[in-house]
Amino acid sequence: MQSAHLPQPLLLQNKNLKRALVPFCSQAIAIFLLLTFALTNFSFMKLDTKIIHAGVQPDPSTGAIMTPIFQTSTYVQQGPNEHKGYDYSRAGNPTRTALENSLAALENAKHGLAFASGVAATDGVIRLLKPGAEVIAAKDMYGGTYRLFSKLWEDFGIKFIYTDTTNIENVRKEITGKTKLIWVETPTNPLMNVTDIEAVAAIAKKSNALLCVDNTFASPYLQNAIDLGADIVMHSVTKYLGGHSDVVMGALMMNSDELREKLFFIQKSCGAVPGPMDCFLVLRGIKTLHVRMQRHCENGRKVAAFLRNHDKVKTVYWCGFEDAKGYETAKKQMRDFGGMMSFELKDENVAAAIKVLKATKIFALAESLGGVESLINHPATMTHASIPREERLKNGLSDSLIRLSVGIEDADDLIEDLQQAIG
Numbered sequence: 001m002q003s004a005h006l007p008q009p010l011l012l013q014n015k016n017l018k019r020a021l022v023p024f025c026s027q028a029i030a031i032f033l034l035l036t037f038a039l040t041n042f043s044f045m046k047l048d049t050k051i052i053h054a055g056v057q058p059d060p061s062t063g064a065i066m067t068p069i070f071q072t073s074t075y076v077q078q079g080p081n082e083h084k085g086y087d088y089s090r091a092g093n094p095t096r097t098a099l100e101n102s103l104a105a106l107e108n109a110k111h112g113l114a115f116a117s118g119v120a121a122t123d124g125v126i127r128l129l130k131p132g133a134e135v136i137a138a139k140d141m142y143g144g145t146y147r148l149f150s151k152l153w154e155d156f157g158i159k160f161i162y163t164d165t166t167n168i169e170n171v172r173k174e175i176t177g178k179t180k181l182i183w184v185e186t187p188t189n190p191l192m193n194v195t196d197i198e199a200v201a202a203i204a205k206k207s208n209a210l211l212c213v214d215n216t217f218a219s220p221y222l223q224n225a226i227d228l229g230a231d232i233v234m235h236s237v238t239k240y241l242g243g244h245s246d247v248v249m250g251a252l253m254m255n256s257d258e259l260r261e262k263l264f265f266i267q268k269s270c271g272a273v274p275g276p277m278d279c280f281l282v283l284r285g286i287k288t289l290h291v292r293m294q295r296h297c298e299n300g301r302k303v304a305a306f307l308r309n310h311d312k313v314k315t316v317y318w319c320g321f322e323d324a325k326g327y328e329t330a331k332k333q334m335r336d337f338g339g340m341m342s343f344e345l346k347d348e349n350v351a352a353a354i355k356v357l358k359a360t361k362i363f364a365l366a367e368s369l370g371g372v373e374s375l376i377n378h379p380a381t382m383t384h385a386s387i388p389r390e391e392r393l394k395n396g397l398s399d400s401l402i403r404l405s406v407g408i409e410d411a412d413d414l415i416e417d418l419q420q421a422i423g
């Protein structure tokens, strides 16, 4: 508003306001500069501090400590292509930039890119490849990843070879001159199989293939795959990073500038980007990642022990048991074992499993995982229904398998709920 056009009283008010605002603004700018200096240098921070501060700075125009939701599709330019770093929100948005910086910091990566969902992020990685390329992927992984690979990308001339990546020799055996990518999910959804990331990274490096690790189940709090040699880390942000079951989002983190440029080009060209409101929600969710994960791990340990001692339960799949197949590797590459687990009843028929799935009162029967509330799921008909039955059974995923995402409620209540449901 130009002061020449203001009526007198308003002009006075305007002057007073300016006088009052000048010291406030200089103070705000000084605080902002100080905080910016402190908060951009997060390499010295321990994980819990990084989770709260890394990548996020107070808003330079107001000093707002929380990143504003820049709910805008476009940005005014001073002249054609003369702007402040943003021209259109598909290519970039300040709320998304803050989130992408935070995501990168959490995985000790140089770059982060946010996508509209976990599968959109996965899709972005496959778009790096050309027809004729071969991908070695885990046999046991999220059903939607398998669907994307087998039902969509195979038609475009990408060959996917599925193998048990928990045995490193299987990966080595499948390498050919055409192998361009190794896709590992660890621990896997839903059988909690663990793959040695460092060992696969060594194979990938030797054969000039990229290694992408789906780190969704562990979250950056429990495992950092870039530190272990992965080229790209993928997350379904929908899960532990968001943490409150209110957002669908995916992310890729990487160190290489070249990979970042290629993936950024894919992100902006294909346009599967999250909106600023969702980015804000995830920024808020991330701030409690460490305290949520600590409780997920604590409750997970108690629920897993309860199930294992239950006389109607045949098998519990949780990588924190000392006699679990992947325990030693999990111990080596994870900080703790998390709250995801699956189990089978001794009565292996599907009807018995469905009875349990319908009987819980605190565990809600729903797809997804990683939220503060506990969820129960039937992979065969829900999350993994897109995998052909024979394929699923071959990989050890039975019709009666039940998956739990143990939340952060009181563990005694959760155990009581499972006790009354299993009987």
Ligand SMILES: Cc1ncc(COP(=O)(O)O)c(C=O)c1O
Binding pocket: 117, 118, 119, 120, 142, 144, 145, 185, 189, 214, 216, 217, 235, 236, 237, 238, 248, 249, 250, 368
């Ligand atoms: C391990 C894993 N990876 C990827 C995805 C896909 O993520 P989104 O549902 O956010 O697209 C999921 C979803 O459940 C998952 O569990």
